Amino acid sequence: MSYDLLIKNGTVVDGLGTPRFRADVAVANGNIAAIGKITDGAKQTIDASDLIVAPGFVDPHTHYDAQICWDPVLSSSALHGVTSVMMGNCGVGLAPCKPAVRDIAAWDLVNVEAIPFDVLSRGIGWEWETFPEYLEAARQRGSGINLGFMAPLTPFRHYVMGEESMDRAATTAETAQIKALLQEAVRAGAFGFTTTAIPQHIGYQGRPLACRQASREELKAYANGLKELGKGTIELALTATAAELSEEEYGLLDFLLTESGRPVTWLGVVSRDDKPEAGPDLLRRAEPLIKRGGIPQVTCRPFVIQINLRNPFIFANHPSWNPVFNRPTEEQIRVYRDPAFRQAFRTELEKPRIFSGRWERLEVKEVSNPAMKALEGKTVAEIARMRGKDGLDTFLDLGIEDELKIEYTIVLFNANDDLIPALITDPRTLIGLSDGGAHVDMLCDAGYCTYLLGTWVREKQALSLEYAVQRLTSEPANFFGVRDRGRLAVGMAADLVVFDYNTVGSGRRPEMHYDLPGNGRRLLMPAQGIQSTIVNGVVLYNQQQHTGALPGQVLRS
Template sequence: MAVQFDLVVRNGTVLDGTGAPARAADVAVQDGRIAAVGRVDGAGREEIDAKGLAVTPGFVDIHTHYDGQATWDQRFVPSSGHGVTTVVMGNCGVGFAPCRPQDRDTLIKVMEGVEDIPELVMREGVPWNWQSFPDYLDALSQRRCDTDFATQVPHAPLRVFVMGRRGVDREPATTADMAAMATLVEEGLSAGALGFTTSRSLFHRTPDGALTPTITAAEEELAAIARGMRRAGKGVIQLLDDFQDATPEGSTEFAMLRRLVEISGRPLSFTLLDISLYPGRWKTLLEEVERANRDGLPIRGQVAARPVAILYGLELSFHPFSTCPSYRAIEGLPLEGKLARLRDPAMRARLLKEEPVYSNPNMLAFMRNVANMFVLGDPPNYTPPAAERLDARAAALGVTPMELAYDLLVSGDGRAILFHPGANYTDCSDANMASMLRHENTVMALGDGGAHYGLICDASYPTHALTYWTRDRKGERWPLAWTVHQLTDVPARTVGLGDRGRLAPGYKADINLIDLDRLRVAAPHPVHNLPGGGRRLEQKAEGYRATIVSGEVTYRDGAFTGALPGRLVRGAR
C-alpha cells in the first residue's frame, strides 16, 4: 500500500463519541485531523494495531484549574494520564489574569485558600509575564504541552484588576466599575477566552478565612458582564453556587441565573452536587434546570462521575487533627518524626481532647466529620459499603470514630489515607449521582486537575467512569458508547469546542486506544515535583495503550513519549 496518511490505527473497536454503537474500523490521520474512519486501504507513516482495543476520541475535561500549572509544566498531570486530551481552566472565578504586579499577592492568597495550591509553588512557578487577559493568552500560546488547553475569564482577578482593594473587600461595584469589567470580558472573549466564570460559594475563602472577592457581587454587576457577553456574541458562563436559598419550591438564586442567560444569550453551567447536608437540593436544582431548558434557556449542571473524594493523611494538606494546636507544633517534622511524636500516648490523649482552630468553618466541619470517612485502599474503592465507614467500624471496636481515625493515621508507615465522600454518596448510595449523570441536561465534569494538590485527586474520573459505570458496578451498568459520549462530545459541545470529541473526518485527531479489560486506576499518592519542591497527589492508570493528540502519540502504556503537540485553544470552534 502506498503511504497516504501520517498515522493509521487499524483493527480497533471504534466508539466515535456520538453515542453510536461500537464498530470495527480503522482510523486514518493526516495533518492532525481525522482523514477517514472505516476500511482504510492507504498506508500510514506510522501504524498502530488496535486489535482487541477500544478506540475513542480523546476525553474533554471542562472543569480544571491548571491556570498556574500551564505556565510552568509541559504536562497536565494527572489528567493526561487518564485519556484527557483537552482541558478547560479558569473555572469558579479564580485564576491569575488579568493582574497588575501589585495584586499578585492577593491572587496567590485566593488560589491558596480556594484551590489548595501552596503559596511557595505559585511564587516559584508562575512567571507573571502578563498583565491583561489577552497578555495571559499570548503567554500561554507560547507553551508546548501534552494536552490542548483553553481558559476563561475569571471574576476574582477581573474584580481586583478593576477595583483594587475595594474589589478584595467585596465593596459594591460602581457603574464605572461594572462597565470596565464588561469591557475587559469582551476583550478576553475576543482574544480567545471560552467564557466567563464566577463563584458564589461560602466554601471559597483565603487562608485567613476571608471570603473571596466575588462571593457577594450584586446581580447588577453580573448582569453588566452578561450584557458585555451579548455584545461579544460568544462565550459560556460557568459558576459555583451554594444555592443556600433552595427549597423544594425552587431557588431565587437560580432565578438570577436564568436572568443572566436571558441577558447574555449565552449557555451557562454550574456545579451540581448531592451534598448530604442539603438533602434533596440536587433534585430541586435539576427540576429548575429542566424548566429553564423547556423555556429555551441553555443551562446545564456539571456533575462529578464519582463521589467527590476529599483525602486526608499525615502527608497531605489536612487530616482530622491538622488544625489542633498541638499538631501545629510538630507539622513541620519529617513523617518519621511526626509518627514518633503522634504515637506517644500523652500526645494522643491531648489531640483527642483538643479543639481545632481554623479560619474556614465549612472546611473544618468536613475534616472533623470522621464518622463519615473510610480508609482508601489500593485499588481505591470510591463507593464502599456502609459497614466500612469509620462510625460503623468504631462501634464494632467499642471506640469513638475520632479515636479510630487517629489510630489509623499513625498505623503502619503513616501513609494511610482517609477518604471522605464530600458529595454524591448520600447514605452510602450512588443512586442520586446516577440520576444526575443520566439526565439530559447535565455534563460529566469536575476533575479539578491543577488544584487541591494535597486534598482531592478527582482528575482520574474518566477512568473511573469507564470502569465503574460500564463494567464493575453492582446492579445496572451503562452502555459503553453512551459513557464515551459523555466524556467526549457532550463536554466539548458544552463549551463550544465543536472541532473535537468525535472520530469523524475533519475532527481533531485526539484519540485513545484502551484495553478495557485491563483498565484500572491506582490509589493516589503524594509526590514532591511542583516548583519549590511542592507536593501534589498523583494517580496513575493502567489500560491506556496509547493517547494521541493532534495525530501525535503522547503516551504509550502510560509512559510519556516526550511529544508535546498540545496548544492553547482560542475561542469556540
C-alpha cells in the same frame, strides 16, 4: 497518498452515540483524514486490533491555571485519555494581574483550590499581565493537551479595583472597565467567564473572594457583554448546602441565563446517602433552568478526600474552626484541646454542611507516630468504640497524639454506589467536576474518564460504552462551542484515545508523589488500559509513557 498516522483495525466509538464499528482511522496534518478500510501507508502505524478508538476526552472543569507553568503535559489528565481541558473555573485564576499584587492572586488559589503557596511562588512564570498575554504565554510554553481558558472574575475585578475588590461592589465606571476587559478576553479566545457564590470560597487573608462581592448590576453588565458578542459561557460554583439549590441560588442562575442569553454551567449535583432523594429532587427542581441551558455538572467518582488537621479544608465553613487556619501547629493543638472549641464544633455539626458528622466515613490513612501504626486503615468510629469515646473527641485526640501529622481519608459525597447511576446517566447533566490541578494533596479525580468507563460501563453496566464516550467528548465540546473536537469524524482535529475495553479503569485511591516545585506533594491517579493518547495527530502518551511531544494548542472560542 501517505498519511502521518494510521490507526489500524480498531473499533471506533465516535462520540456521537453511533453504535461501534470496525474501521481504520487515518490522520494527516493534525486532522482526521479518512475513516474506513484504508490501504494507503503512513509514516507511523498503531495496531488497534481488539482496542477501542474514540475521540480524546474533554474535561469541562479544571484548575490547571498555575500547573501549566511547571507541568506542561498535564499528566494527571493526559494519562487518562483527556486531550482538552477547560480551566479558570470558579472565579479564580492568574490573569489579568499587575506585578505588584501577584501574591494576592496566588493566595486566592491557596485558599480556594488548596495549592500550596510555596509551590505557586516557585512555580508560576508570570510572563504576562493582561489576559490575552496569559493566553499567548501558554501558547509559547507549549502543552501536552489542548487548553481552553475561562476568564475568572476575581482577577479582573482586582485588576480594576485593587484590594477594594474584596470589600465592595464596583462603581458604574469600574463595571464598564471590567466588562470591557472580559469582552477583550473572550475576543482573544476565552470561552466565557466564571464566578462563585459559595461562602466557603475565601480568598486572600480569609477575606471574601473578590468575585463574590460583584453586585447584580455588575453581573448583569458582564452577562450582557457575552450577549453582545454572541459567544461565550458562564460557569459558577453554587450550592452552599450539598445537593440543594436555595431560592437565591435558583434566582441567580435564572438571572445569568436571562442576561447573557448564553449557556451557563454550575456546580453541582452530588448524591448524599443521608438524603438519597436530594440529587434527583434537585434535578427536577432545576429542570426549567436546564431547559434554558443552565446545565449542572456531576461527578461519576465517589468523592474521597485526604485531609489532616494542619490544613483542615473541609471544615472551612464552620465558624468554630476559623482560629485554626494558617496558624502554627502549637497554636492549632491548643485550639483542638480546648473543650469550648469541641463543644462549639459539636453544636455546629447538628446542622451539617459538607461533613455530615459520620465518623465511620473517616479512615486513618497514615500516621507518623510509630506507637499508632496499628490504627492505620481503621475508621474513627471503630477507634472511638475501642476507646469508649465519641467520634469527635477521638478524631481530634488522634490528631494531637500524632502532632497533627495524621492523615485521614473521607468519602464526602457519592458514597453510596447505588445513587450515582441516576445522576451520570441523566441527559440533563454534564459529567465533569474533576477539579484537575486543585486540592493537589487531597484528591485527584482527573481520571474520572477511565473510572466512568471501567466502573460504570464495564463492571456495573450503568450505561453503554457509546453513551459514556458521548458524555465524555461531544457533550462538553458542544457545551463550550468547541466545534472541531469531541467527535471522531473526517475533518475533525485528530484528538484520539486508544484503549482496551477489558482493562480500562482507575482505582478509588490515588498515589502520593513528591514532584511539585520545591518537592511539594500531589496525589496522582494511575490509569489502566489506555494504550495511546493522541493530540492534534501526534502521539502524546504511548503505553503510559510520555513521548516527549507537546502537541497541545490553546483553544479559542
